Amino acid sequence: MxxxxxxxxxxxxxxxxxxIKPIDSFARPPKGWVRAIRDAIGMTGTQLGKRLGMTAQGIVSLERSEASGTIQLNTLRRAAEAMDCVLVYALVxxxxxxxxxxxxxxxxxxxxxxxxxxxxxxxxxxxxxxxxxxxxxxxxxxxxxxxxxxxx
Known part of the structure; x- marks a missing residue:
């Protein structure tokens, strides 16, 4: 180039x-975005699981992996879509x-x-x-x- x-x-x-700066305003909530949004809209783990074809225990595992930073982007995108959200990914x-x-x-x-x-x-x-x-x-x-x- x-x-x-x-x-x-x-x-x-x-x-x-x-x-999108300051980046601090986009800090991941302590339990992760999936859990924070799910709780905020009043969706249970079982309900999200049904939308994703997973068990409630699978959702617990998904939320833990997001909170620990080990979740795969595709899994996070699917969870976002199941809650009527969009995954936004950026390097800042x-x-x-x-x-x-x-x-x-x-x-x-x-x-x-x-x-x-x-x-x-x-x-x-x-x-x-x-x-x-x-x-x-x-x-x-x-x-x-x-x-x-x-x-x-």
Whole structure:
């Protein structure tokens, strides 16, 4: 994907994801969403079980697996649909995607420039003192998006 297209896609995703922040407002209830919604609408485990073709004990197991984070997405989607709900699944970055990429690029640039500065100092060569300018230049000329996530 070309950088300009990737940047536009990143900006669109950032806008979309901003609408669901703060993420704390979507924290899973202690007993899980299935149990919370089922209780809120007054549906018994037996009634949900009938809708899903499961026993009441199967529903208890389903709710426990959701609360512990081991439920399969397909099972959670089926339970949601049985209660007239929609499963919404998203990966929400801790910061914006743009900030994430910028931070990583800066981290890599600082590491690389630190090595260059050290080598040049050993050779008694003058190093440009405008660090921010050097960082921007390194990011623009030496880094590609795909290089950002290589492990070092």
């Amino acid at each position: 070309k950088p300009a297209i990737r940047n536009r896609a990143r900006d669109r995703l950032d806008s979309k994801l901003a609408s 970055p801790k910061t914006s995607l743009t900030e994430m990429v910028d931070h990583r690029a800066r981290e890599i640039a600082l590491r690389a420039l630190g090595r260059v500065s050290h080598s040049m100092a050993l050779e008694d060569q003058r190093v440009d003192r405008d660090l921010e300018k050097r960082i921007r230049n390194y990011i623009e000329t030496a880094l590609r998006d795909r290089d950002l996530w290589e492990t070092t």
